[in-house]
Amino acid sequence: MACAQEDRLMTAAIDFGTTYSGYCFSFRHDFENDPLKVSANTWTAGTAGLVSLKTPTTVLLDSNQELVAFGYEAEDRYAELAEDEEHAEYYYFRRFKMTLFQSSSRLTRDTMLKDMAGGKQVKAIKVFAHAIRYLKDHMLNTLEQRGAGIKAKDINWVLTVPAIWEDPAKQFMREAAEEAGISRNQLMIALEPEAASLFCKYLPIEKLQGSEGGIGAFKPGSRYLVLDAGGGTVDITVHEVQFNGTLKELDKASGGAWGGTRVDESFKEMLEEIVGGGMLEEFALSHTADYIDLFRDFETKKRNVKDDSPGKITLRIPITLQELYEERGEGEIKKKIRQTKYKDDLTWVGDRLRIDKPRFVELFSAACDGMVDHVKKLLKSPKVRGTNNILMVGGFSESPLLQKRIREEFPSCRVIIPQEAGLAVLKGAVIFGHQPATIAARISKYTYGISTNTKFDRSKHPMSKLKMVEGKEKCKDVFDKHVSIGQLLEIDDVQSEKSYWPLYSNQTQVSLPVYTSTIEDPSFVDEPECSYLGKLTVDIPKHGSDKEVSSSFIFGGTELKVQAVVKSTGETTSANFDFLEGEP
Incomplete structure (x- = not known):
């Protein structure tokens, strides 16, 4: 397999995430000169102007279950349809990757996904295939516009999956990719924390925050724990650097559902306690564009909040939520807040919700507690004794709050964070596609x-x-x-x-x-x-x-x-x- 792949001109990786997805690629000749010369696409959210190197994992299908839009475009298009009350025949899916991890029933080719609008069902493998096909075609179109002269047969594709996923979920993703038009012999599966580990292995020391003093984090014999905190899952594995430069896994991959979406769930739970779950659900259906903007604003604040930021976090709350609340005879939201446990922490002024910083930080507790407890238990295992480096990667690892919590909880460990923590998996997957044998042994x-x-x-x-x-x-x-x-x-x-x-x-x-x-x-x-x-x-x-x-x-x-x-x-x-x- 490796020989056939080395003959191809390019390696491209698709990171299919719970919250965000994207792709990267590099040419074989560029990789040989500089493994870190990897190109990524830039995406923009139309209404909020949010610029990102990934786009939301959101799929909009028409009544025939054909793709209408993906990513930010799917969110905006669905919001328009909902505002005009023309969305009933469409299928809208977001954050559906966790179905493969959390499903209580056995995963099969007939596993169904419920859409977020009316609960209509579509085969999960079809939705996943639509998303992968969109990202594949988007990259091919980008290359064509650049005049790269690359054909589909010239590309090795790498698809990332969490290391904690079971074999059926890996096969499911492979078959979805094949349905999306990627040939079986051109496709590799990369485990997300391993890919991130490879990326950091090649990074110069100045781009690894926490590697002070010129001491390499990846010298032969060194051990480090990879904490891959993404949107849905947190993937944890422990590697030891071998004397030939390859990596050996020291304990089996582990983790849980402690990703960034757990913070979103805590925020949603807080809003539901104030206005009621039914009211928030009605708001999402009747004022979809405003609902999406509310959570995009929260996403921006979530990414940037620091423990030493100003005393209050301000979120813009669409006025339509207050209007809907009053229409239902509930009165004013600011008065309702005074009747809840949040009365001393939240203030509602006009279209602004001001949250005291300690209360906002508390939204991170469930996610942070889950991963901290797990890492503490793992580091006590005899198999990983001597591991004193923690490598933080994944989009959620860019959170200053999470970084601070990990440093406080593990003072004897050196916490290393690459400059592009959110892209470490994606760029590392490209490197893995060029050199799959770098991970020499697994548990x-x-x-x-x-x-x-x-x-x-x-x-x-x-x-x-x-x-x-x-x-x-x-x-x-x-x-x-x-x-x-x-x-x-x-x-x-x-x-x-x-x-x-x-x-x-x-x-x-x-x-x-x-x-x-x-x-x-x-x-x-x-x-x-x-x-x-x-x-x-x-x-x-x-x-x-x-x-x-x-x-x-x-x-x-x-x-x-x-x-x-x-x-x-x-x-x-x-x-x-x-x-x-x-x-x-």
Whole structure:
């Protein structure tokens, strides 16, 4: 795979974020001279004039579920439609990436997304594909306008995903990208904190805030924790620099839903306590443009507030909210504030809401507390002993409040923040596309194995597992382990070749259920620590009596792969994973 990619002229990365998305690219010859020469696009919000290197992950579809607009344009266009009461037939989606992380049901190709307007449903993979296709086409159009002379076949594409995502979510993103027109052999999946780590590895020391005294943060043998705080998720991994310059993961990736949107949720909860949840929802539907502007203004204040900023934070509140509140016979909002727990912290004057700084800072508490508690627990692990560097990346890491909190909570650690923390993942993903082998080893998050049938042993197998197959006693549901939780896996490491036979003599294909476990040595796949992951399908010989097929899982990369060989002939046979099917 690496050789084929090196032959292409350009590498482009798409960072599909919870709140914001964007793309970057670099030419192969530029990378060889300067790995940091990476181009990014600039986006502008029409109404607020907010300039950003990313655009909101917002999708607007028409009644035929075709793309109308994406990003800032989608927000503004939907607001116009809503103001004119012409939005009913449209589908509006924003911040939908977290569906792949927080969904209570199993992720499949048929997983549905509810739109934010009327709760109408569209297949999730279709919405994701629309977003990826838009970013891909936008970049290709940008290159064409520059006269770069680059064709689609000349590009390696890299798509970023959180490291804490499971295998089905990674496969889902890959298939969405393929539906968006990106060829399978031109696509790589990059893990977000790893990409950011690579970016910082190449940065000159003066662009790493916290690396004072000329001491390199990335010398061989040094260990550092990557805190990738994005919009939705916080991804945490720990790396050790090897003597050949590659990076080794010391503990399995972890994290949670403590990103910047958690602060937005706290702000929304505060408004709901004042005007009521139903009122705020009605305001969002009837005055959509004003609702969007309100949260864009909050976003600006959220990004820039410091602990030593002036005593109050002022937000512009659309007058239409007050008018709607009065129309519903609720009176004045400023009087309602005096009846709440915020009476000493909030004042409403005209179209301005003034929030005392301590109360505004409190909006960050839930997000900050979650990640601080997790990092404290992680740093106590023997696996990461000696880690005294924290590398903060991701858009939320640009928050001065979060930076201050991390420094206060971890005084013995050197906290390092790159100048472009919000672009570290995106630019690092481009570097990863050029040099995927830089991450040399990763830790397995689970024990992986196959559900299989073995010869029944009455001395050790429970009778409940007895199964008769063509007159023979078999033990069903056996967990046939391929790799253990916590195991260090080198890139493209072929693990534990295992042989499998068809259960019935006339089979030409065998479907093997794949399971994961949170313990090291499970016996059966129906133990409480085990979860169904998907299926492995292997073609087997149509002719001959020896139908033994050996399969090997290939770990260490960002995605799980498999290879299978017919034992009697030594020929490679077709084998593939499917993690997006329902339960067996």
